[in-house]
Amino acid sequence: xxxxxxxxxxxxxxxxxxxxxxxxxxxxxxxxxxxxxxxxxxxxxxxxxxxxxxxxxxxxxxxxxxxxxxxxxxxxxxxxxxxxxxxxxxxxxxxxxxxxxxxxxxxxxxxxxxxxxxxxxxxxxxxxxxxxxxxxxxxxxxxxxxxxxxxxxxxxxxxxxxxxxxxxxxxxxxxxxxxxxxxxxxxxxxxxxxxxxxxxxxxxxxxxxxxxxxxxxxxxxxxxxxxxxxxxxxxxxxxxxxxxxxxxxxxxxxxxxxxxxxxxxxxxxxxxxxxxxxxxxxxxxxxxxxxxxxxxxxxxxxxxxxxxxxxxxxxxxxxxxxxxxxxxxxxxxxxxxxxxxxxxxxxx
Amino acid sequence: xxxxxxxxxxxxxxxxxxxxxxxxxxxxxxxxxxxxxxxxxxxxxxxxxxxxxxxxxxxxxxxxxxxxxxxxxxxxxxxxxxxxxxxxxxxxxxxxxxxxxxxxxxxxxxxxxxxxxxxxxxxxxxxxxxxxxxxxxxxxxxxxxxxxxxxxxxxxxxxxxxxxxxxxxxxxxxxxxxxxxxxxxxxxxxxxxxxxxxxxxxxxxxxxxxxxxxxxxxxxxxxxxxxxxxxxxxxxxxxxxxxxxxxxxxxxxxxxxxxxxxxx
Numbered sequence: 001x002x003x004x005x006x007x008x009x010x011x012x013x014x015x016x017x018x019x020x021x022x023x024x025x026x027x028x029x030x031x032x033x034x035x036x037x038x039x040x041x042x043x044x045x046x047x048x049x050x051x052x053x054x055x056x057x058x059x060x061x062x063x064x065x066x067x068x069x070x071x072x073x074x075x076x077x078x079x080x081x082x083x084x085x086x087x088x089x090x091x092x093x094x095x096x097x098x099x100x101x102x103x104x105x106x107x108x109x110x111x112x113x114x115x116x117x118x119x120x121x122x123x124x125x126x127x128x129x130x131x132x133x134x135x136x137x138x139x140x141x142x143x144x145x146x147x148x149x150x151x152x153x154x155x156x157x158x159x160x161x162x163x164x165x166x167x168x169x170x171x172x173x174x175x176x177x178x179x180x181x182x183x184x185x186x187x188x189x190x191x192x193x194x195x196x197x198x199x200x201x202x203x204x205x206x207x208x209x210x211x212x213x214x215x216x217x218x219x220x221x222x223x224x225x226x227x228x229x230x231x232x233x234x235x236x237x238x239x240x241x242x243x244x245x246x247x248x249x250x251x252x253x254x255x256x257x258x259x260x261x262x263x264x265x266x267x268x269x270x271x272x273x274x275x276x277x278x279x280x281x282x283x284x285x286x287x288x289x290x291x292x293x294x295x296x297x298x299x300x301x302x303x304x305x306x307x308x309x310x311x312x313x314x315x316x317x318x319x320x321x322x323x324x325x326x327x328x329x330x331x332x333x334x335x336x337x338x339x340x341x342x343x344x345x346x347x348x
Numbered sequence: 349x350x351x352x353x354x355x356x357x358x359x360x361x362x363x364x365x366x367x368x369x370x371x372x373x374x375x376x377x378x379x380x381x382x383x384x385x386x387x388x389x390x391x392x393x394x395x396x397x398x399x400x401x402x403x404x405x406x407x408x409x410x411x412x413x414x415x416x417x418x419x420x421x422x423x424x425x426x427x428x429x430x431x432x433x434x435x436x437x438x439x440x441x442x443x444x445x446x447x448x449x450x451x452x453x454x455x456x457x458x459x460x461x462x463x464x465x466x467x468x469x470x471x472x473x474x475x476x477x478x479x480x481x482x483x484x485x486x487x488x489x490x491x492x493x494x495x496x497x498x499x500x501x502x503x504x505x506x507x508x509x510x511x512x513x514x515x516x517x518x519x520x521x522x523x524x525x526x527x528x529x530x531x532x533x534x535x536x537x538x539x540x541x542x543x544x545x546x547x548x549x550x551x552x553x554x555x556x557x558x559x560x561x562x563x564x565x566x567x568x569x570x571x572x573x574x575x576x577x578x579x580x581x582x583x584x585x586x587x588x589x590x591x592x593x594x595x596x597x598x599x600x601x602x603x604x605x606x607x608x609x610x611x612x
Contacts, residue, residue, distance in 0.1 A: 051513045071516040084514040088532050097528075098518040149518060 001063060003027045003184050004076075004153050009047060009057030017208045018043055021057070023202075025153065031178045032195040032216070035205030041188035042081075044153045044205075048186070049078040061152060083138040085130045087238040091117075091141050092126040098149045108320040109195050111149060115134045120144040134227060136167035140174070147178065154178070157188040160194055172197055176326065192233045196220065201296060204228045211235035222347050229270065235316035236271040237305075246341070251285030253312040255286040268347040273344035278307060279336045280327055287338040295333045298324070376590065383587045391584035395443040397569065401592060403481065408492075408549030411485035412542055415493055420538060423500035424530060441498065444491045453558030456487050460559070479560045487559040488549035494546040503537025504530060547596045571573070 002024035009021040018040045025031050033041050046052045048059055050071035058067045077326050086094050095113050104112070117123045120140040130138065139159060146154065159175065160168045175198060179185050187198065195202045195216060202220075203213035204227075212224040223229035230235035239249035240256070242264055248256040250269070258269065277283065282290060293311035305324050307317045315337060319329075329335065378456050391397050424440065444452060460477035461467050462467050477483035515525040531538070553567035561568060566589045574582035 046513075049513075049517055051517070071513070072519050072521060074517075078514075078517050080510060080514065082510065084508070084510050086511060086515070086529060097515070097520070100520070145518065166375075302612070 002060075003029075004048070004186070005060040006044075006048065007058045007060065008045070009054050009059070011043065011047065011052065011054045013043065013052070016040065018042070018047075018054075018290055019209045022271055023203060023210065023213065025184055026183055028179070028182060029201055030175075030187065030199045031184045031201045031203070033186065033203050034192060034195050035188075036190055036231070039205045040208045041205055042157050044308050045078055045157055045186065045188060049076050049155055050074050050080075053064070072156075075115060075149075075152040076155060077144050077146040077153070078155040079139075079142045079147055079157065079159060083135075083142040085133075085138050085145075086143050087130055090129050091122065091128060092131070094130065094141055095126075095145045097145060109136065116144040116148045118333035119147065119177070126291060134167075135142055135162050136171060139163065139171060143174070143178070147183070151183070153184045153186060156185060156191065158189055160189070160191070181182050192220075192231060195232075204231055205261055206231075221345070223268075223270075226268075229268075234270055235273055236276075238269050238313065239266075240269045241266050248344075250313055254291075256344065258344050258346060259341045270345040270347065271304065271315070271339055271343060273316045276315065276317035277328065277338045278309070278317050278319060278323075278327070279338070282336050283338055285338060286340060288341045289337075291337045293335060293337050295329055295335055298329065299332055309335060309337050352521075353399060363448055379590075380587055383490050383584050384463055386586055387584040391588050396564075397566070397588065398566050400566045400569040401589060403484075404550055404567070404589075405592070407481045407484050407565065408488050408546050410481075411489040412496070412546045414485070415489045416542060416545075417497060419493055419496045420500050420531075423497050423525065423538075424590075426497070427501045427504035431479055442494050445494050449491055449554030451553065452490055453487055453555035456490055456555060456559050460486060477561055481560075481563065482564060483559045484556050488552050489545075491555050492545040492548035492553050495548055496512070496538075496541040499541025499544060500534065502536045503534030503541075506537070507533040543596060543599060547593065550593055550596070565612070585609050600612040
């Protein structure tokens with residue numbers, strides 16, 4: 001039985017529309033909803049939290065229909081991208097806010113506040129006001145304040161979007177810890193790396209619809225279409241015709257040797273950039289695909305470089321900085337491109 | 349070239365602005381200069397003047413506090429709700445600012461006189477609004493309440509809706525959200541509106557004189573002294589009353605400055 005179930009949910013807000021959304025989260029899932037800005041990820045979260053009423057469809061929490069339940073009675077906690085920390089209250093007062101009316105003693109409340117501040121690593125900030133806190137600190141305050149309510153499901157709206165790399169790493173660890181302690185999380189983001197780093201399930205949204213969902217590994221390894229492929233960070237995703245067998249025709253301009261089953265006539269092929277070898281001269285190797293092309297673009301990443309080479313189609317290779325320096329690749333250079341047919345993934 | 353043009357433009361602006369400031373300051377300054385300290389001292393001891401200032405102050409304060417109970421929720425409603433006739437309601441709120449205050453007095457008088465529903469209700473508990481501080485309070489509130497409603501509405505509009513939604517999501521009731529999030533965050537604007545309403549009530553003459561000549565609030569007393577004894581006798585009362593009003597004016601300005609700095 002799913003813990004959170006969204007069934008046939010649709011809403012129209014001005015020019016924007018969510019269409020027939022279906023999603024199921026099991027107890028303990030870390031579910032990432034992946035999509036570009038403005039596709040409706042936040043709207044979906046707000047519907048689940050009760051801030052927006054859908055035109056049709058239902059939201060179930062532990063098999064109870066909560067579609068029209070009051071916001072304050074749902075056991076679903078939302079943490080917004082802008083944190084929404086109350087500016088007129090101190091950190092401690094913010095975390096204590098949900099405890100008002102709770103039958104706990106003053107001492108018990110104090111202990112709870114301290115416990116959640118400790119989990120989120122903000123005990124040293126408890127007596128501070130919130131004006132001068134950094135984005136990461138505000139995010140932790142918002143998380144502590146939400147966790148203290150013990151939500152059955154935690155909804156996170158781009159929680160890492162405005163943090164620097166160091167803080168992102170720290171907060172990812174915190175989110176993992178929260179999830180591992182049993183809290184089900186639905187996290188929306190536009191960053192596929194967050195999905196890889198955190199989730200066990202992922203759904204990709206595009207133009208108000210979920211275009212693919214499933215286990216993270218499955219979605220990333222078997223993207224349903226080129227949008228999902230590009231969005232999940234796969235650059236070399238091509239539609240191909242397999243005729244004759246073991247030969248993929250891409251865009252009618254390139255023949256690639258593949259290891260496909262004979263009955264597959266058409267499909268998609270994925271070649272990971274890391275599997276592509278670039279060289280200044282032709283290589284005598286076991287690679288069955290060898291092409292000559294021109295370097296169109298070199299883009300530095302954190303530790304590696306992405307090199308786009310035009311071999312009739314544009315193909316993306318990933319190489320290290322050492323290799324780039326060694327071979328002195330430059331934009332406009334002619335290079336040789338090699339990859340093994342076994343490095344090509346075929347999706348029928 | 350551009351710099352020179354700008355300088356000339358600045359000079360023109362300064363000249364025109366200076367003239368307007370002079371226009372505001374000159375009559376007040378001349379009134380203060382034409383009044384001797386002895387006259388001010390004598391007037392400050394005059395029981396009729398003191399009683400009228402006291403009456404003006406407490407009635408305006410009472411009107412402000414009493415009507416804020418309804419005006420603040422109305423402001424919140426106007427800030428948060430979208431409905432078909434919202435512009436019409438906003439227009440109605442501003443109506444007392446644009447109609448002549450003597451006409452407002454006539455309207456209030458017609459509303460509270462003994463043969464009206466409100467008048468009869470008052471009579472039933474021994475209260476005759478006409479010629480009573482309660483009537484004065486109604487007249488003051490009628491002309492000054494737009495200042496409170498507009499300031500409070502602006503204040504509530506500046507409170508991010510998301511903060512209220514977050515509080516609801518944390519389990520707070522709408523009432524608790526209003527008192528713990530919306531009201532404290534809009535408080536500076538509301539306070540500014542309350543002071544503005546109070547100060548505007550203090551200075552009201554046109555509507556009050558029609559509803560209640562007696563008991564005499566200070567603006568009416570100034571008018572009466574001017575009519576009966578002339579400028580010389582009306583001036584010291586005006587000076588003392590302006591001094592009292594200035595205290596509130598300065599308070600208002602300092603609050604507005606604080607708000608501006610807080611937003612910077």
